[in-house]
Amino acid sequence: MKVSVLQFPGTNCEYDTKYAFEKLGAEVVIVWHEETTLPEGTTLVVAPGGFSYGDYLRSGALAKFAPIMDAVKTYAANGGKVLGICNGFQILTETGLLPGALKRNDNLHFISKHHHLKVVNNENSFLQELEIGEIVNIPVAHHDGNFFIENDGLEELQKNGQILLQYCNEKGENQVLNGSVEQIAGVCNKEKNVFGLMPHPERAMEMLLGCDDGVKMLQGLLK
Amino acid sequence: MKAIINIGLKKGVLDSAGKAAHHTLDTVGFKEIVKDVRIGKQIVMELNCSNEADAKDEATKMCEQLLANTVIEDYDITIEA
Numbered sequence: 037m038k039v040s041v042l043q044f045p046g047t048n049c050e051y052d053t054k055y056a057f058e059k060l061g062a063e064v065v066i067v068w069h070e071e072t073t074l075p076e077g078t079t080l081v082v083a084p085g086g087f088s089y090g091d092y093l094r095s096g097a098l099a100k101f102a103p104i105m106d107a108v109k110t111y112a113a114n115g116g117k118v119l120g121i122c123n124g125f126q127i128l129t130e131t132g133l134l135p136g137a138l139k140r141n142d143n144l145h146f147i148s149k150h151h152h153l154k155v156v157n158n159e160n161s162f163l164q165e166l167e168i169g170e171i172v173n174i175p176v177a178h179h180d181g182n183f184f185i186e187n188d189g190l191e192e193l194q195k196n197g198q199i200l201l202q203y204c205n206e207k208g209e210n211q212v213l214n215g216s217v218e219q220i221a222g223v224c225n226k227e228k229n230v231f232g233l234m235p236h237p238e239r240a241m242e243m244l245l246g247c248d249d250g251v252k253m254l255q256g257l258l259k
Numbered sequence: 260m261k262a263i264i265n266i267g268l269k270k271g272v273l274d275s276a277g278k279a280a281h282h283t284l285d286t287v288g289f290k291e292i293v294k295d296v297r298i299g300k301q302i303v304m305e306l307n308c309s310n311e312a313d314a315k316d317e318a319t320k321m322c323e324q325l326l327a328n329t330v331i332e333d334y335d336i337t338i339e340a
Binding site: 093094097098101129130136137139140141142143144184185186215 | 276
């Protein structure tokens, strides 16, 4: 398995992401944004967290025109798996590879803490190792994580099983974190090969750091 | 030609920053006066275009491709000679 982790100016989670996938047995290559092709044999592309291009204009807006993104779009169009975490999720919505948009958190705060998430759909390679309704505890760290989509789009997501995760409390009851429509924390595209979420599973890989719920999330992508 | 572009959240999309500013204006004595507050951004560009119609077309393309995210934002373009 070869994981290509994208690196833009301002990305800051690429090494955590590399560590996480190496721990799961994958070969990991960090790919600079000025490259125009993905490494041969790539089986997963990850757009990691951070502040690409300083979040100027809008989070993720400038990264969509980085040279490497044409290759990522072609890779996704051919069925290749792509995961966007946090700023990576923002980049994938800006690029149009994922539906919706990520707004400033309703309370205007940068929110950084562990939060419970509930699995909504698992008929996809990302969450196949988890049960529907299963609760994981994963760190969130974002300012612009407030997922918005118009009602028609939301109905499409529900109908096609594209809602991956919702913010909840430890009992699994939906809980407002940042103002996201339906408390959505992550979605995928209709074809179920492009995934995005605001929380950081790559930061939940070791009990030493408080939680390893990220392991069963990320390993699904390597199967 | 100068293009002045105002970008803001669409009607129906909660503008938290506008709401917070509105609340503060209420508390400092403008409660009876302020009906609504919306916060957006303004982008001013000098364009190398020879007429207003071309300038507006080019600015519209820029908004659609990059400057606005039309999932959540509206934009308004004014061209000045």
